[in-house]
Amino acid sequence: MSGSARRYEPMRPAQFAVAVCCMLLVVVGSNILVQVPLNDWLTWGGLSYPVAFLVTDVLNRRFGPAAARRVAWFGFAAALAVSVWVASPRIALASGLAYICAQLVDIHVFDRLRDLRWWRAPLASGVLGAILDTAVFFSVAFAATGTPWLTWMLGDLGVKLAVNVSMLAPFRALMWNLARPANA
Template sequence: MMLFPRATGAQFAAATLAMALVVLASNILVQYPLNDWLTWGAFTYPVAFLVSDLANRRYGPDMARHVAWVGFAVAVAASLVLAPTRIAIASGLAFLLSQWLDIGLFHRLRQGLWWRAPLVATVAAACLDTAVFWSIAFAGVNDFPWITWALGDLGVKLAIGVLMLLPFRLLMGRFMAPATSA
């Protein structure tokens, strides 16, 4: 059994605030198409996996799940006010399922090469998130090219997931460094 350090209240608050802001921004930006293949939300949402993967790496899967739960609650509550109900509900369900998958896969793969856990977990979670979100949020809606948006969204999520490996590695080194007393 692995032992993880306990996060301070400020560290937990920072992680949950980051998660909530990413999800809220994504729920708003998904309503604005960039073209027939993509909405602006595709560029922000993959950062949610970075937040949970960093929390998971440093504080373990329990902390990452708590960040996901609180970030989810805050973001869905705000999204119900700022986004259509169908998007808030689809986002909430897709978010929880994909975060659980991301956190579980990351934890199982954490002992391998530094990049394997965040890459595999993010790719799998992005696929699940895309399938759940787009099929609930836009199924039956003929006014939008939602299937092509879903494909474009997935492509961008996967590309950004790969690009997020660099900040993950840089931030991992910073967060994993032992605390020093001043």
């Protein structure tokens, strides 16, 4: 059965609000943390941002790609608005552009692979999303700034890929708990 022919649980307004708040927290927090380098290879934002893919994948699995896209777009608008105040305009622009491109790719790839083994969709979509996000973000945010952005980009990507793999366990646990009946 293709993703578009599936029936998904409808997302209630409270669930939507929680999902957008989670996305906002991850993206804004990461925009603040990306400005704090750990060393010449990594910023703190590289550790926090991959959680955005976990949020998207859980939404995609439970509520379908349309709901995940809706949360991604609302999260994009909210995070961009807040990021302008907590980060530099260049960081906010880079973050917004990288975020929406990567999230839409993640949602599409996840939906195409959702019928394979449980781990393939979140792993493949997260890897592709992380590569796209990292390339777009670091080239827009830091190119020609005199910072070691190429090494930050490589370090950030390595951490995002490692965190993406580590997010498989929480994804599986959330899927198991979300699949149980509410009165169980």
